[in-house]
Amino acid sequence: xxxxxxxxxxxxxxxxxxxxxxxxxxxxxxxxxxxxxxxxxxxxxxxxxxxxxxxxxxxxxxxxxxxxxxxxxxxxxxxxxxxxxxxxxxxxxxxxxxxxxxxxxxxxxxxxxxx
Amino acid sequence: xxxxxxxxxxxxxxxxxxxxxxxxxxxxxxxxxxxxxxxxxxxxxxxxxxxxxxxxxxxxxxxxxxxxxxxxxxxxxxxxxxxxxxxxxxxxxxxxxxxxxxxxxxxxxxxxxxx
Numbered sequence: 404x405x406x407x408x409x410x411x412x413x414x415x416x417x418x419x420x421x422x423x424x425x426x427x428x429x430x431x432x433x434x435x436x437x438x439x440x441x442x443x444x445x446x447x448x449x450x451x452x453x454x455x456x457x458x459x460x461x462x463x464x465x466x467x468x469x470x471x472x473x474x475x476x477x478x479x480x481x482x483x484x485x486x487x488x489x490x491x492x493x494x495x496x497x498x499x500x501x502x503x504x505x506x507x508x509x510x511x512x513x514x515x516x517x518x
Numbered sequence: 519x520x521x522x523x524x525x526x527x528x529x530x531x532x533x534x535x536x537x538x539x540x541x542x543x544x545x546x547x548x549x550x551x552x553x554x555x556x557x558x559x560x561x562x563x564x565x566x567x568x569x570x571x572x573x574x575x576x577x578x579x580x581x582x583x584x585x586x587x588x589x590x591x592x593x594x595x596x597x598x599x600x601x602x603x604x605x606x607x608x609x610x611x612x613x614x615x616x617x618x619x620x621x622x623x624x625x626x627x628x629x630x631x632x633x
Contacts (some may be wrong), residue, residue, distance in 0.1 A: 436619045446607060448561070448624035455619050494561060498622075504549065504574045505563035506622060 405430045407495050409509035416485045416516055423470070424480040424512045426495030434500035437478040439469065442492040442511070451493075454478055485516045520544045522625035524610050530631045531600055539595045539628045541610030550593045551611040551622060552585065554578070561609065567593065600632045 406429040416422035428437065439451040454462045454469045462469040470479040482489055492513050496506040523542045531537050543550050552564040565575040567585055584596045593612075597604055607629050611622040 438621065440624070445626075446629070447626040448609060448611075450621050450623065453619065453621060496561075504551065504566035504568075505576070506551075506553070506561075507563070508561040510560045 405432075405497065405499060405507050407497050407507055407509035409495055409512050411512045412510075413513045413515070416482075416514065418485055418487060418516055418518050420485055421481060421483045422485055422514065424482070424493050424495075424514065426478045426480065426509060428476050428478060428495075428497050430476075430497065430499060432499045432501065436498045436500075437469070437471070438496045438498070438506065439467070439478075439480045440494045440496060441489075442494060444491070448494070452480065482514075487516050487518065490514060490516045522610055522612055522623050524608075524625035524628050526628060527626065528629045528631070530633065533602055533632055534599050537597050537600055537630065539597075539608050539610075539630070541593045541595070541625055542591050543593055543610065543612030544623055545591070547612035547614050547623070549573075549613045549615065549620075549622075550585075550587070551613075552595045553609045553611065553624075554606040555609065555627075556603075556606045564595070564608075597630075600630075602632050605630060605632045 408427045435456045437454045441449045452464045452467045454471045466483045468481045492511045494511045495509045525540045550567040555561045565579045566573045582598045607627045609627045610625040613620045613622045
């Protein structure tokens, strides 16, 4: 069955430091997309970054990068130079290519950035 | 930048009442979705909608739920007879296409409280 696992319920990081949020996934489909979303305390879901299963290079978007290790089925989010505004819940999600439209979410990691 | 909008932001209702949650997807998007997030839990897929019909639904989306695109811009979720366990944040999302690499843009959510 398709599944996303985020094993870190909470993480702390000091401002300006880098932090890695873990995500592993399970699927037997060869074609899929992996997404990270940020959910601040206000509740909205903000798209951060995308990685396709056939992409050769790790995705990057500004301070966000995705450490994609296909053989390990992991898609960890790396936030460099953390800012206080990065404090939020972070969700990893997967979408398969065939016969389904839905995003499958993990349980999330709450990141707290302290000064 | 175009965005998904949702109204109302908060809805309080009595158990057994009908509620309709409203969404305006991004104008050139063709695929529409509803997700829900019970407080403190992960985001769960409810239903996807394409070409004026449901393309996929989860086991949560039972006969009490329905979706409609009444005109060219709105996309609604109706809960016919609300239960206490329907209390959650409901997110509408839209995407340009149905492929796994297409980002789903989320609205800010409607917090539904059933008393």
